Each structure stands twice: as structure tokens, then as C-alpha cells.
Amino acid sequence: MSDHSINAEKYWQANLRLILGSLVVWALASYGCAILLRPMLSGIHIGGTDLGFWFAQQGSILVFIALTFFYAWRMNKLDEEFGLQE
Numbered sequence: 135m136s137d138h139s140i141n142a143e144k145y146w147q148a149n150l151r152l153i154l155g156s157l158v159v160w161a162l163a164s165y166g167c168a169i170l171l172r173p174m175l176s177g178i179h180i181g182g183t184d185l186g187f188w189f190a191q192q193g194s195i196l197v198f199i200a201l202t203f204f205y206a207w208r209m210n211k212l213d214e215e216f217g218l219q220e
Contacts, residue, residue, distance in 0.1 A: 145216045152208055156201045164194035 167175060172186030180188050213219045 141216060145212065145218070148212055149209070152205065152212070156205055160194075160198055160201055163189060163197035168194055 168186065168190035172190070175186035175189070176184040178185040183191075185193075210219070
């Protein structure tokens with residue numbers, strides 16, 4: 135294999151790890167905290183309501199927005215690392 139294809143494979147593997155990690159965090163926030171862990175989080179109050187309800191209504195959306203910015207920032211760093219910046 136050429137040096138270019140090895141570099142492209144490493145870039146793609148790093149991208150997939152980033153995507154997988156982001157999806158796991160988002161699933162834990164939206165499905166885990168809002169649905170599965172809701173009974174455990176019901177005793178913790180935030181903003182006048184319990185934490186499980188907050189995650190279901192606002193928290194998972196805020197986590198998704200934060201992950202979007204994190205992904206863009208991290209991809210820019212990966213692009214610089216592999217010499218693919220715009």
C-alpha cells in the first residue's frame with residue numbers, strides 16, 4: 135500500500151472513532167438519562183423539575199448541540215493533523 139492510502143486509512147479510522155464516541159455520548163444522554171435512568175434521576179431537581187424530565191425535554195438537545203460543535207472543532211484538528219485543512 136502506498137503512503138497516501140495508509141494516511142487516508144488512519145484519517146478515516148480517527149473519523150469513525152470520533153463519530154462512534156459522539157453517538158455513544160448522545161445515546162447515553164438522550165436514551166439513557168431521559169428514558170432508562172429516569173427513575174434514578176427523579177430525585178435530583180434542576181430548574182424546578184427532576185433531572186430525568188429535564189434530559190428528556192432539554193438536556194438531550196443541548197448535548198446534541200454541544201456534540202455538533204465538538205465534532206466540528208475536532209474534525210478541524212484532525213484535518214490539520216493529516217494536512218487536509220481548507
